[in-house]
Amino acid sequence: MTVTVVYDNSEATELCAAQHLYLKPIAKLMINVLLPESPEPSRPISNWEVLDQLKSLICPDQFTTVRLAKSTRDFIRFEGEAETRSLVQILKAKLHGxxxxxxxxxxxxxxTVTDAQGEWECFPKENGATPMGDGSEEQDHDKSPNSIYFEGLPCxxxxxxxxxxEKPCEEILRVVFESFGKIKNVxxxxxDPYREVITSGSFGxxxxxxxxxxxxxxxxxxTDFLKAMKSLHGMKLMLKGNDGKALACNIKVMFDTTKHFSEGAIKKRNQERLKLQELEEERKKAKKREEEKAERKRKEERKVQEKRRKARVKRRTQKERDRHRQRRQKNSAKVEAQPGSNSSEDLEKRKIPLTQTQLEALYLMRALLRKIADCSPREHCRAFLIPLQLPTLEHNTWNSK
Known part of the structure; x- marks a missing residue:
């Protein structure tokens, strides 16, 4: 299956204009180069050397693609593809003989050169039908094939x-191939998400x-089925872009020999799909239970971690309190260890001079006020200039007054 750029689409026929799809004839040649009958040639023969000679014979024309198909003691076979079938005939005339x-x-x-268009696989003999059936009105799927199997369709x-x-659409596939006749099933x-599991294979x-x-x-x-098969025989699928450029893709088209759309096959696929759906539901439920269990476990772990954190904070706070209390006790012990630092007698002794000073100041103020009251206005000024002679009193004298 190869995708090639199409330079000459003159031989293409329209398949579905809405999807810009066309059918392009496959233009292939089988080129056989007969080797000498002598079992031991004078020198080895290179396949690529032979291919170069073939290319020189068709010059200036060229193959679109060419590949080595088979190499034996008797012959070397190449498969060459040209742009159009008319060019194939020209190349055939240049090479044959x-x-x-x-x-x-x-x-x-x-x-020697022959056309290589390929042949259809035969219909199953046990079905008792031929590709060119008589077209009887009542034809059963099991008696007359009416299904096509495609492989290599670009998504x-x-x-x-x-x-x-890039998922393909069943409706688009139906529209494209209904150009040959009414389609019953696609x-x-x-x-189908379950099909690969059922068949243990891949469908792309x-x-x-x-x-x-x-x-x-x-x-x-x-009759529509046969028309489609004849039209698709020896054809490539071509996509033409809006810019005029085109790509061609080789696709595989076969008679459906598996009875894919028979009642038994459809019933079997549906049963297997239901089983897989039930298994999937069970897996989802089991997964949900595991997630709930894991969530409960995480919550319990978070609670345990929170309790541990609070316990650590509580222990740390208690240790801080104990350290502060011990520090205060040590400071108190140091202060008490100093001689007379906080004893009641020392406090009383420090209070006595302070009290005496306050009483002396009060007595002095009273004496000044009495002196001022007894003097005349002229003597007021003199009273402030004459220093007072106050007797020195003992503590007990002040207390008595």
């Missing part, structure tokens, strides 16, 4: 426009950076 001469090799190599080409993802396994891949998907399409009428 030609002779290649290699340096150091006495025998010439003969080239992006069948995704809704403007969507952020199934894209990639869109990557094709040169493009994600691809598988699909099953069932037509209502066998």
């Amino acid at each position: 030609k002779i290649i001469k290699l340096n150091g090799l006495e025998t010439d190599l003969k080239v 992006k080409w069948f995704a809704p426009k403007g969507s952020s993802g 199934d894209i396994p990639m869109l 891949g990557f094709n040169f950076g493009l994600q691809t998907f598988e699909a099953f399409i069932q037509y209502q009428e066998s």
Whole structure:
């Protein structure tokens, strides 16, 4: 499955204009180069040397792609692809029957070319039907095939426009292939989240950076089914952009031999899907129970941690209080250890001089006031200039007065 740029789309036919999808003929050649009959040639023959000779024979025309298909003692086979089928015929005329001469090799190599469009797989013989059935009105799925299996369809080409993802859409797939006739069923396994688990497989891949998907399409009428198969035979899927550029993708188209849309197959898929859904529900419930259990455990752990934190804070606070109390006790003991520092007798002794000074000041004020009251106004000034002669009194005298 390869994606190539299309430079000449003159042979393309429209498949679905709404999705800009077209069918482009596959233009391939099978090129066989016959080797000498001698079992021991004079020198080894290089495949790439032979390919260079083939390219020189078709010059100035070129292959779109060319690859080594098979190499044996009797022949070397290359598969070449051209842009159009008309160009294939030109290349075939240039190569068929030609002779290649290699340096150091006495025998010439003969080239033969055949078209390589591929053949359909045969219908299952046990079904008793042929691709060109008589078109009887009542045809059973088990008796006449009416389903197509697709592989390698690019997801992006069948995704809704403007969507952020690249998941294909069943409705778009239906619209694209209804150009051949009325479609009864469409199934894209990639869109079923349980299908990969059921089949233990994958329903997609990557094709040169493009994600691809598988699909099953069932037509209502066998004639429409045959029409689709004939139209898709030997064709590529081509996407034409708004800018005129086009890409072509090889897709695999086969008769559905698995009876994908039979009642038994559908019933089996539904039963398996229900089982998986039940298992998923059980897993969700179990997961929820585990989460609730874990949440309860976390809450209990937080409570234990909070209790431990409070206990640490309480112990720290108590230690601080004990240190402060011890510090105060030590300071008190130091002060008491000093001689006469805080005894009641020392306090009384310090109070006596203070009291005596206060009484002397009070007596002096009274004496001054009496002196002022007894003197005349002229003598008032003199009274302030004459120093007072106060007797020295003992403590007991002041107390008595």
